[in-house]
Amino acid sequence: MTFHQFAYRNVIRNFRIYAAFFMASFFSVFVFFIYSMLMFHPEIENGHLGKVPIGGMVIAEMILVLFSWFFIFYSMKAFLESRAKEFAILIHLGMEKRQLAKLIFMETMLIGSLSIAFGIIFGYAFSKFFFMIVREILMLNELPLYFRWEPFILTIVVYFSAFVIISVISVNFSPERKIIDLLKWYQYADVNDRFSKKRAVMAVVLLGIAYILALLTNRVNFYPFVVLLPVLITIGTYFFFTDTAQCIVQWMKKRKHYYWRKSKMLSIAEQTFILKNNGKMYFVVTMVSAAAFLCIGLLAALSSYTSQYDKLNPLGLIYKGHIDNPYEKQHITSIVNELEQKGLSYHLTRFEVKKQTSSFTNYEVEVFRESDINSLLFSYGYPMVQLESGEGMFIPYSEESIKKLSKRTVHTVLKENNVPITIDRVYPKVIFPSSIVSPNSIIISDEDFLRLKNPYSGYPRVEPGYHLFAFDIPQWLEAQNVGLDIYRQVQKEYEKNRYGLPFYFENAGLNYSYVLSMYSLFTLVGLLVAGVFLLAAGSFIYFKIHTNLDSEKRKFDVLKRMGITDGEIKRLVSAQLFPQFFLPWGVAMVHSIFAFLALQNLLKDIANISIVKEIVFAFSFLILLQIIYFYLIRWRFIAHVKN
Amino acid sequence: MAILEVVDVTKVYEGKVTNRALNQLSFEVEKGEFLAVMGPSGSGKTTLLNIISTIDKPTSGEIIFNGTNPHLFNKTELAYFRRRELGFIFQDFNLLPMLTVEENIVLPLTLDNQPVSLMEERVKVLAEKLGLSGVLHKRPDELSGGQAQRVAIARALIHEPAIILADEPTGNLDSHNSREVLELLSKINKERNATIIMVTHDPIAASFCDRVLFIKDGEYFNEIYRDDRRQTFFQRILNVLSLLGGRVGDLSSIRLP
Numbered sequence: 001m002t003f004h005q006f007a008y009r010n011v012i013r014n015f016r017i018y019a020a021f022f023m024a025s026f027f028s029v030f031v032f033f034i035y036s037m038l039m040f041h042p043e044i045e046n047g048h049l050g051k052v053p054i055g056g057m058v059i060a061e062m063i064l065v066l067f068s069w070f071f072i073f074y075s076m077k078a079f080l081e082s083r084a085k086e087f088a089i090l091i092h093l094g095m096e097k098r099q100l101a102k103l104i105f106m107e108t109m110l111i112g113s114l115s116i117a118f119g120i121i122f123g124y125a126f127s128k129f130f131f132m133i134v135r136e137i138l139m140l141n142e143l144p145l146y147f148r149w150e151p152f153i154l155t156i157v158v159y160f161s162a163f164v165i166i167s168v169i170s171v172n173f174s175p176e177r178k179i180i181d182l183l184k185w186y187q188y189a190d191v192n193d194r195f196s197k198k199r200a201v202m203a204v205v206l207l208g209i210a211y212i213l214a215l216l217t218n219r220v221n222f223y224p225f226v227v228l229l230p231v232l233i234t235i236g237t238y239f240f241f242t243d244t245a246q247c248i249v250q251w252m253k254k255r256k257h258y259y260w261r262k263s264k265m266l267s268i269a270e271q272t273f274i275l276k277n278n279g280k281m282y283f284v285v286t287m288v289s290a291a292a293f294l295c296i297g298l299l300a301a302l303s304s305y306t307s308q309y310d311k312l313n314p315l316g317l318i319y320k321g322h323i324d325n326p327y328e329k330q331h332i333t334s335i336v337n338e339l340e341q342k343g344l345s346y347h348l349t350r351f352e353v354k355k356q357t358s359s360f361t362n363y364e365v366e367v368f369r370e371s372d373i374n375s376l377l378f379s380y381g382y383p384m385v386q387l388e389s390g391e392g393m394f395i396p397y398s399e400e401s402i403k404k405l406s407k408r409t410v411h412t413v414l415k416e417n418n419v420p421i422t423i424d425r426v427y428p429k430v431i432f433p434s435s436i437v438s439p440n441s442i443i444i445s446d447e448d449f450l451r452l453k454n455p456y457s458g459y460p461r462v463e464p465g466y467h468l469f470a471f472d473i474p475q476w477l478e479a480q481n482v483g484l485d486i487y488r489q490v491q492k493e494y495e496k497n498r499y500g501l502p503f504y505f506e507n508a509g510l511n512y513s514y515v516l517s518m519y520s521l522f523t524l525v526g527l528l529v530a531g532v533f534l535l536a537a538g539s540f541i542y543f544k545i546h547t548n549l550d551s552e553k554r555k556f557d558v559l560k561r562m563g564i565t566d567g568e569i570k571r572l573v574s575a576q577l578f579p580q581f582f583l584p585w586g587v588a589m590v591h592s593i594f595a596f597l598a599l600q601n602l603l604k605d606i607a608n609i610s611i612v613k614e615i616v617f618a619f620s621f622l623i624l625l626q627i628i629y630f631y632l633i634r635w636r637f638i639a640h641v642k643n
Numbered sequence: 644m645a646i647l648e649v650v651d652v653t654k655v656y657e658g659k660v661t662n663r664a665l666n667q668l669s670f671e672v673e674k675g676e677f678l679a680v681m682g683p684s685g686s687g688k689t690t691l692l693n694i695i696s697t698i699d700k701p702t703s704g705e706i707i708f709n710g711t712n713p714h715l716f717n718k719t720e721l722a723y724f725r726r727r728e729l730g731f732i733f734q735d736f737n738l739l740p741m742l743t744v745e746e747n748i749v750l751p752l753t754l755d756n757q758p759v760s761l762m763e764e765r766v767k768v769l770a771e772k773l774g775l776s777g778v779l780h781k782r783p784d785e786l787s788g789g790q791a792q793r794v795a796i797a798r799a800l801i802h803e804p805a806i807i808l809a810d811e812p813t814g815n816l817d818s819h820n821s822r823e824v825l826e827l828l829s830k831i832n833k834e835r836n837a838t839i840i841m842v843t844h845d846p847i848a849a850s851f852c853d854r855v856l857f858i859k860d861g862e863y864f865n866e867i868y869r870d871d872r873r874q875t876f877f878q879r880i881l882n883v884l885s886l887l888g889g890r891v892g893d894l895s896s897i898r899l900p
Contacts (some may be wrong), residue, residue: 257759260759260762265742269739269742321877558739560722562729562751562754563729565718567719
């Protein structure tokens, strides 16, 4: 038997031992390859999704690479640790350190090559399926399977180098241990429970400050906070697991009446031990899970935005132009023609909006006419407005503003024409999207409107009013190609510094399709990254448990002899595993909840949407997944220690 | 009165190679007796101990413990039986590394949900008797072998079991610590009238007992009782062991024909 044969037989005949490591590597390669297939897709490269998505995908891919390297490194370390006894026997028999390094290197390369090969084969096989999903999400016409060498080369290069580097590092930089220790039971039992009280307190303080700051986040202090908060959270979390958790366990141990009860003593004492050995891993799992939660939460928030889009943008098409807009007639005719060509039913309302100066604020106010509004409301099917002379009504610019404005009563005079108005109501629904009307818009009765003869005189160069053409289209999604030329002119003008066109055009259907495709891309990237993160976080825990399985079995053998019932074994295992699964997750959950509270504060200022419902839903789903995972591992664990 | 009766116990391990570990073994243990079980490697000593401690079931025959057969209990009853009636001392101590010495000692009582006051009281008494008062708050890995075994003995005694089962308790100890542990066991046997069954290889260890039972290839071979002097008892044990060692003519096969 040559040395090569020895390495080969080691792997092939003991594949069960290598399986966990193989699966971790295989899955990393698999995901990476599929993702590369998408990234190098000719259709996408041709600019189907614009420049931003490709950039986003490259960033996601880089995160994926860095993370999967770390992931492989970690599983490799855990794997080597679980084989420490085997290596000890080899060294005992006279194997040199150099030979051992060579053995591990060869084995790793063998598993690595296998996992790269299988990852690519399965990846290619599942590419078509993945493309079909992407096509559905991005609403592309087609996304065919293709063959190019780039994704293959990229995957092979990235992972081959990963395996070479990682196997060299993990062998040469692993701490030197005595053979005698390796052969003993509880080989790495670092059972001292020392911790620093100072750091324990510091962790709590840091986390507390970070949470309070998160609650205080707003648009002004957003940027400094975005830098500061993660730093505080990271340091705080680290010390939380290394010191604070120990401190809490120690405190529990001091209360004998609680601690010396049934199997509680074992499970609590076990926590000291687990925390000491796994504190750093918990820290990594927490941060990774928090990142994944943030991804998922952001997606949920985005989906909430898209689902509320309809409500925020009640109009299909809006054309807004100056009073002396020369293109008005031409544009409106072309839009109407296009709509009729497509056979879409629509209801057109023409508004003449006048600007006036309000004596209350001394600023401009945009004034709408009652009968114009009623015409639009009729087509919406909303309740009509009834106003007497001298009465006014606010037009809400967002859902949130309805509540705010309803409590307000304003007595004002429209200065230019000396028309007194009392505004004491608000229309209970959003009529116009916030980009069209100013926050200071009111409806007045027809009689009062006719009295507005003198134009706005506040600022000489500001337009005294505008014409608004509101197209209410029930099937607004299908009108996304209507008025494309006008839309392009508007877009082009937007890229300039000053908006100089006498008109403005908005197509809700088209905007929605952009929002949707951006959202889909984020979904794609976010879900993938979150999925990989969560899986990795779960695997870390699994590896750690797997490594200690033998000594656990020994422990339970002793306990069984001393007389422990099956029910108690189950309870003990649960108590032992529960914190491993849910402590890092719980902390990550709390972190992300505070992150979302900050985000909610921020969004209230910007997009005015509520993300609570979506976040709660997403998180409950995650918790459910974790519970299932917990029971799965618990079941395997119990089966192992019982026989 | 016999506290333990082993009646025609046979244990066959089925597998790729069928192995008869115990064959029709019968003996009795009296209350307050200190019994040593001796025999060469592979004679079935550990199997016997496992069957007595109910973690293994005999293929045929039965164990009568205080008039009942624990092998008829269900799993939970068995666990309760073990935690209340049996105490264990192992060759490699098997102290749980994450518990302190004190916690290791009270473990059987915590499992049985006894009041804390009782535990503290008994720990105090035992620690004093076994000379462990100074190390109660240390961890098992900070102890010497002799101390560790004394902790294990304390753990085996704290719930005042009916029988203490010891599996090579001196196997990992030096002569000084061995002697200490054995004297301790025989003191406990006398003072508390505790019944101890000890499996051992070591004739010196066996000479501390009241009776030595020899088994060979899973069968009863011989037994001898202690007399007034330990020295002569030791000599008699050696005599039996030399008989046990092999057959006449065992070595002749070395000679070539």
